Amino acid sequence: MDTLSYKTVSANKETADKQWFVVDAEGQTVGRLASKVAKIIRGKHKVNFTPHADCGDNVIVINAEKVSFSGTKLVNKEYMRYTGYPGGQRFTSAEEMLRKHPTRLIEKAVKGMLPKNKLGNQLFTNLKVYVGTEHKQEAQKPTVLNLDTFKL
Secondary structure (H helix, E strand, O other): HHHHHHOOOOOOOOOOOOEEEEEEEEOOOOOHHHHHHHHHHHHOOOOOOOOOOOOOOOOEOHHHHHEEEEOOOHHHOEEEOOOOOOOEEEEHHHHHHHOHHHHHHHHHHOOOOOOOOOHHHHHHOOOEEEEOOOOHHHOOOOOOOEOOOOOO
16 A cells, blocks of 8 residues: 555645634623634634644734623733732733723733744734724735634
């Protein structure tokens, strides 16, 4: 039997068919939105998914300020950061983060669902988040993606 006839072809950065998608975050729950976007960025929805390569798509999230939280997470959920100085631990509620930095809220949720290594850092650059409906990636001709009907 010819062994070359059944070799598995592993996708890499050059052979990946990368596309651009626009996702509207209006009315979406933050965690569900972030998990679906992370799967698209990682490329897990493709048949040629390779765990060690960037074979995912680029995602543009618009209307970041119109996301929702389930239950009492808007008031009770806290985000922690550290300034680097003694006693420099700072806490921000989800409500305050949504009011001041809505893009950072979605970026933080998606980044937490990506791998914690060099590949994860590189995959994170495939995400663009914007407040409002305008974005700067019109030249890439992104297709609108409805996450409610998209099968993952």
